[in-house]
Amino acid sequence: MYYKIVEPFGPQSGGKWYDYLKWRGLKLTRFDSVDGLLRPDLFEPLSVEDWHNCVNKDFRLNLITSLDYARSILGQHDNAVLVGVEIELQKGYDPKSGLLGFDIMDDYGSISLVTDWGTDEEGIINNNVMKNGLIGDFDRALIIRDLLRVEYSEDPHANNCGVWAVYQLEA
Numbered sequence: 001m002y003y004k005i006v007e008p009f010g011p012q013s014g015g016k017w018y019d020y021l022k023w024r025g026l027k028l029t030r031f032d033s034v035d036g037l038l039r040p041d042l043f044e045p046l047s048v049e050d051w052h053n054c055v056n057k058d059f060r061l062n063l064i065t066s067l068d069y070a071r072s073i074l075g076q077h078d079n080a081v082l083v084g085v086e087i088e089l090q091k092g093y094d095p096k097s098g099l100l101g102f103d104i105m106d107d108y109g110s111i112s113l114v115t116d117w118g119t120d121e122e123g124i125i126n127n128n129v130m131k132n133g134l135i136g137d138f139d140r141a142l143i144i145r146d147l148l149r150v151e152y153s154e155d156p157h158a159n160n161c162g163v164w165a166v167y168q169l170e171a
Contacts, residue, residue, distance in 0.1 A: 001084045001096075001167065002055060002063040003070035006039040008081050025119055026129060032100040032166055033133040034085060035112035036062075042080050043073055059108045063087075067169070084167035093138060098167045101134025102141040104148065105164050106157040113148055113161055124148070134166060 010031045011017055020038065021028060031038065041062035045054045050073075055063040063085070064070040074082045084098070087109065104113040113125070115133045120126045124144060128135050135141040141163045152158035 001067075001086050002060075002065060003067055003169070004034055004062060004064070004083050004085055005042045005070060005074055005077065005080050006034060006083065007042060008079060009039045023119065024115070025126060026115075026133070027131070028129075028133050029131045031115070031133045032083070032168075033103050033112045033115040034083060034105070034164065034166055035103075035115045036110035037116055038112075039081070042077050043070075059110075060087075063109070082169050084169050086165040086167075088162040089138070089142075089165060091142065093165070095138070095165060096167065098169065100132060100166045100168050101130055101136050102138055103134055103164045103166055104141060104145050104161050107160040107162070109164075111157050113144075113157060117148075117157075124151075138163070138165075 033039065043062050043064060045051045045061050053064055053066050053069040054061050055065060064073065070082055074080055105111065106113065114129060114135060117125055124147060128140050128144065130136045145161055145163050148158040148161055
């Protein structure tokens with residue numbers, strides 16, 4: 001499991017939240033997606049210690065490898081959320097306690113195709129999104145991932161997207 005420190009986004013975000021819900025056509029009560037546009041990462045490796053505690057490959061520098069280190073960084077931010085993620089999941093995945101649901105992330109791990117895939121006029125995603133902005137069924141998330149990869153293979157966000165598990169953590 002990796003760890004992310006992100007900005008919160010949800011009803012407390014006021015007009016930005018309501019504008020998002022209207023645009024996206026969703027009826028969410030909270031937002032647990034790890035979409036980098038709506039919940040920007042707050043961790044950026046700067047120190048030698050930061051570099052020793054992050055995923056230093058594949059544009060994934062914002063993923064922290066140690067829960068203890070993530071908790072120490074979390075304390076540097078006034079308004080931040082710590083989540084756990086397991087990335088690029090395949091068939092046979094066995095979820096752990098604290099699972100919030102599944103996100104489908106682009107190859108860079110920055111854009112969620114679940115919460116940031118336009119208005120979903122195609123009807124691929126919205127019917128499968130829970131009230132927290134994630135997909136609750138792992139097999140369904142894999143089906144959507146595969147469909148996006150095939151139907152939108154020219155789109156840089158969809159062509160190599162992956163299913164991520166998102167976990168709630170205690171700070």
